[in-house]
Amino acid sequence: MQYIKKDLGSFNLHMIKTDKFKTITMRIIFHSPIKKEEITKRLALSEILLQSSNKYPTRRDLTIKAEELYSADVYSHTGRIGNYVNTSFTISVLNDKYTEDGNVEKAIEFISDVILNPDIDNNAFKKDKLDVVKNNIKVSIEAEKEDPTNYSLMRLGESFDKTSPVSFRMTGYKEDLDNINTSNLYEFYKKMINNDYIDIYIVGNYDRRDMLQLVKKIFRFRTIKKIKGSYELKPKKCCSRRLIARETINNSQSKLAIACPISKLTQYEKQYVLPLVNIIYGGGSDSKLFKEVREKNSLCYSIYSSTRRLDSLLIIQAGIDRENYKTTLSLVTKLLEEMKKGKFTDKDINTAKELYKTSINSIEDYEYQIINEYFKEKILSLDNYNDRFKNIDKVKKSEITKVFRKINMDTVFLLEGVEE
Numbered sequence: 242m243q244y245i246k247k248d249l250g251s252f253n254l255h256m257i258k259t260d261k262f263k264t265i266t267m268r269i270i271f272h273s274p275i276k277k278e279e280i281t282k283r284l285a286l287s288e289i290l291l292q293s294s295n296k297y298p299t300r301r302d303l304t305i306k307a308e309e310l311y312s313a314d315v316y317s318h319t320g321r322i323g324n325y326v327n328t329s330f331t332i333s334v335l336n337d338k339y340t341e342d343g344n345v346e347k348a349i350e351f352i353s354d355v356i357l358n359p360d361i362d363n364n365a366f367k368k369d370k371l372d373v374v375k376n377n378i379k380v381s382i383e384a385e386k387e388d389p390t391n392y393s394l395m396r397l398g399e400s401f402d403k404t405s406p407v408s409f410r411m412t413g414y415k416e417d418l419d420n421i422n423t424s425n426l427y428e429f430y431k432k433m434i435n436n437d438y439i440d441i442y443i444v445g446n447y448d449r450r451d452m453l454q455l456v457k458k459i460f461r462f463r464t465i466k467k468i469k470g471s472y473e474l475k476p477k478k479c480c481s482r483r484l485i486a487r488e489t490i491n492n493s494q495s496k497l498a499i500a501c502p503i504s505k506l507t508q509y510e511k512q513y514v515l516p517l518v519n520i521i522y523g524g525g526s527d528s529k530l531f532k533e534v535r536e537k538n539s540l541c542y543s544i545y546s547s548t549r550r551l552d553s554l555l556i557i558q559a560g561i562d563r564e565n566y567k568t569t570l571s572l573v574t575k576l577l578e579e580m581k582k583g584k585f586t587d588k589d590i591n592t593a594k595e596l597y598k599t600s601i602n603s604i605e606d607y608e609y610q611i612i613n614e615y616f617k618e619k620i621l622s623l624d625n626y627n628d629r630f631k632n633i634d635k636v637k638k639s640e641i642t643k644v645f646r647k648i649n650m651d652t653v654f655l656l657e658g659v660e661e
Contacts, residue, residue: 242605244615245449251462252439256449257611265345265445266333266608269356269460270616271437274470275326275406280319281413282429285374285421287317287328290430292370293360303355310348311335315355321411322620323472323551328433330356333608336446345447346455353459359430365423366430375421378413385412386490389656390558393496397556397654400486401500402477407552435464442615444608472620476553477502479649492658494542497569499557500652501577503548506644511550512623513636514644519548520593521585521641522577523557527592529576529585530557540569550621555648563657570653580645583638590641594633601630 242261247254297303307313313334320327334348360367386392399408439462443452479502490496506515523530523546530544544559561569579585604614604626614626623629 242611247453249457250465252441252460254453254456255440255442255615256452257442257444257615258446258449259444259605259611260446261605262445262608263336263339264333264608265336265348265443265447266331266612267349267352268329268331268442268612269352270327270329270440270442271433272322272325272327272440273433273437274324275321275409277406277409277414278417279429280326280409280411281378281417282421282426283319283326283328283433284378284411284413285371285418285426286430286433287319287330288374288377289366289370289426290330290355290359291315291317292373293367294355295358295360296354298360306351310344310351311340313348313351315352319411321406321409323474324406324470325472325620328437331609338446349455349459357434357460359427361427365427368423371421371423371426375418378418379415381412382415382418385410389490389492389494389496389658390560392490393498393654393656394556394558396486396488396656397498397500397652400484400654401652405474405477407474407500407554434462436466438466438468440616440619442612444611473551474553476504477651479504479651483650484652486652486654487657488655489657489659491660492656493660495561495563495566495658496656497541497557497559497561497566498654498656499570499573499650500654501555501557501648501650503553503555503644504647504649506553506647508622510640510644511621512629513633514640515548515550516597517590517593517633517636517641518580518644518648519546519555520596521589522546522555522580522645524593525596527589527596529580529589530559530573533576534559534569534572538568538572540565540572544569544573563655563659566655566657574650577645577648577650581642581648583642585638585641587638590636590638594636597633598630601626 242259245256292300297306307315313332315332317330332348332352334345337344395410401407534540534544542560546555546557548555604610
């Protein structure tokens, strides 16, 4: 696999050449410092652009065109990454080798038309399209509690720090939704196109020179800009006493979520040590949390930990019966304190390293994972994943223990199931 980055002034082009897939996948990423009041507009914008375009005035027209391109897969996504919000548009299409000459070029022209040639009238989006989009977002907001795992994570963020982007709801806000109209959404669209930082990733088997010329011809963004602010949030100082927050839900199962700030990690610790810390503590079926809390003591239905390096957080999540809350929290705390004292074995470390390598090896199995990996390397300033594969074996137990000591429980949120 070969990777080349081209700085084209108004955007960066990342060409990843591989003959592993029959498809060519392109992702156009718009990213900007996150503002809470703009989240709902972002969601509405990413959805309305896939309702129609100037050339394809209905959703049906867009669908038919995608089918004509040998069932091209097109979708958008808006999410938060640290201090930034990303809105991306992705198209995956069969290589010309398996279809016909010019199919890929037509597909790239199609996604460009969706993004850069919107369906507008008198400097405004069409009302009927916006009504559909707003209703979809409203339904999504009203259904937040229907996914208790994600809802508990959302409420944990709000309990942890109401002023931080960690607390922002990426499903949107109803009060902001009510204020969106066809005109101000179009103004926001122009702001995104002209001001956002843009990266375009292309994965597949293609001639790089031809692709470079094609992209330069089709995507003509005018504004030249460079990223200035950091993606990384400033770490929050851990409270002297843990904050306990609760909310009830009409459900038979309770959801426990715990936020653990991580203080002052070095770049080496972020890249190599923290992933092993997470795997050992709660990142899989061989982890301490899984073996001790779930298997040995049967206190939960599920339990795991995950890290958010840009937020400087380790998150613990568990599905439990409400009567097991205190016992589960006590054991989770006890296990973390044991890790800080180095109460894990060389076998635990070696197992974590092998799982880490397995994860690295799987990156090249999917186009989307490849794009995510290269984007992650860019925003986190990571070594190439092949270098990380080689260097992970150098991590020592003392380094893992040191990072465990930088993790402290700060906020506990219990979404308490009260259904009998």
